[in-house]
Amino acid sequence: MPIHLPPISRRQFLLRSLAGGAALAFSPSLFAAGKRTDPNSWALLSDIHLAADRSFMARGINMTDHFTEVSRELLALPKCPAGVFITGDCAYNSGQAKDYALIAELLEPIRAGQMPVHLALGNHDNRERFWDAFPTEKAVQRPLADRQVALLRTERANWFILDSLEKTLSTPGLLGQEQLDWLAGALDANPDKPALVLLHHNPGINGNIGLKDSAALLEIMRPRKQVKAYLFGHTHDWDVWQDASGIHLINLPPVAYVFSKEKPAGWVHATLERKGMRLELRCVDPKHPSQGQVVKLDWRAS
Numbered sequence: 001m002p003i004h005l006p007p008i009s010r011r012q013f014l015l016r017s018l019a020g021g022a023a024l025a026f027s028p029s030l031f032a033a034g035k036r037t038d039p040n041s042w043a044l045l046s047d048i049h050l051a052a053d054r055s056f057m058a059r060g061i062n063m064t065d066h067f068t069e070v071s072r073e074l075l076a077l078p079k080c081p082a083g084v085f086i087t088g089d090c091a092y093n094s095g096q097a098k099d100y101a102l103i104a105e106l107l108e109p110i111r112a113g114q115m116p117v118h119l120a121l122g123n124h125d126n127r128e129r130f131w132d133a134f135p136t137e138k139a140v141q142r143p144l145a146d147r148q149v150a151l152l153r154t155e156r157a158n159w160f161i162l163d164s165l166e167k168t169l170s171t172p173g174l175l176g177q178e179q180l181d182w183l184a185g186a187l188d189a190n191p192d193k194p195a196l197v198l199l200h201h202n203p204g205i206n207g208n209i210g211l212k213d214s215a216a217l218l219e220i221m222r223p224r225k226q227v228k229a230y231l232f233g234h235t236h237d238w239d240v241w242q243d244a245s246g247i248h249l250i251n252l253p254p255v256a257y258v259f260s261k262e263k264p265a266g267w268v269h270a271t272l273e274r275k276g277m278r279l280e281l282r283c284v285d286p287k288h289p290s291q292g293q294v295v296k297l298d299w300r301a302s
């Protein structure tokens with residue numbers, strides 16, 4: 001399993017909030033019991049870049065504020081998403097233990113809202129310190145002992161979560177042969193449902209930005225027609241396009257800062273349909289011109 005954080009009890013969380021902590025930023029009404037979960041609804045987040053100091057700002061924004069705003073929106077949805085993915089760059093810069101302590105704390109409201117959280121790693125994360133922050137998860141048996149890879153089987157798709165962190169603070173990513181072999185085998189063993197591949201780094205390598213072994217990854221995905229989409233973050237730039245084989249490439253926006261100020265920071269609300277997926281962009285700034293943009297994807301033929 002990847003770092004997979006199950007829901008926690010609302011009651012426990014709200015009691016803790018009386019003593020301070022993350023819950024103070026949330027109205028107790030957001031945690032009302034009895035809300036239904038939509039098994040085909042997923043919250044896609046990337047590049048949250050949380051720093052230990054919650055007042056810390058980068059590129060003109062406060063990352064804790066951005067993340068808290070997104071958490072509030074997730075909790076206010078009429079139906080609970082079946083889960084939340086965060087595709088890496090969880091930590092601000094170099095994956096410090098104190099960054100992960102704050103991440104664990106800021107994830108609690110979402111978990112108390114009965115949403116499991118699935119975390120992947122980016123180039124600003126540190127795998128060992130990340131595991132240390134979530135000790136119960138460290139012990140979970142993984143398909144590859146030293147990488148955070150996982151297969152999450154859900155009603156309408158199988159999610160393959162990969163780990164492209166090669167070296168903390170080194171910008172490009174690498175999956176490596178062992179992980180690529182695992183992916184090929186896991187795809188071959190699970191041909192019947194749409195496969196969605198999720199990792200931090202973008203395909204292609206431009207300068208030092210991107211996944212070094214993109215060509216090998218695409219070689220595995222293209223002929224296996226159950227692969228319908230490759231989702232990633234890293235570029236801090238929201239975009240969706242298709243490769244020549246019909247695989248959808250979904251570049252998730254950052255929850256944290258953007259590199260060009262006209263771009264949106266935010267998250268994507270994905271709804272899996274029988275033969276495709278609906279994506280809705282949710283901006284941290286609700287006045288952003290792209291707020292609410294909907295992209296409908298049709299799956300390529302199997």
Ligand SMILES: [Fe+2]
Pocket residue numbers: 047049089122124234236
């Ligand atoms: Fe990032």
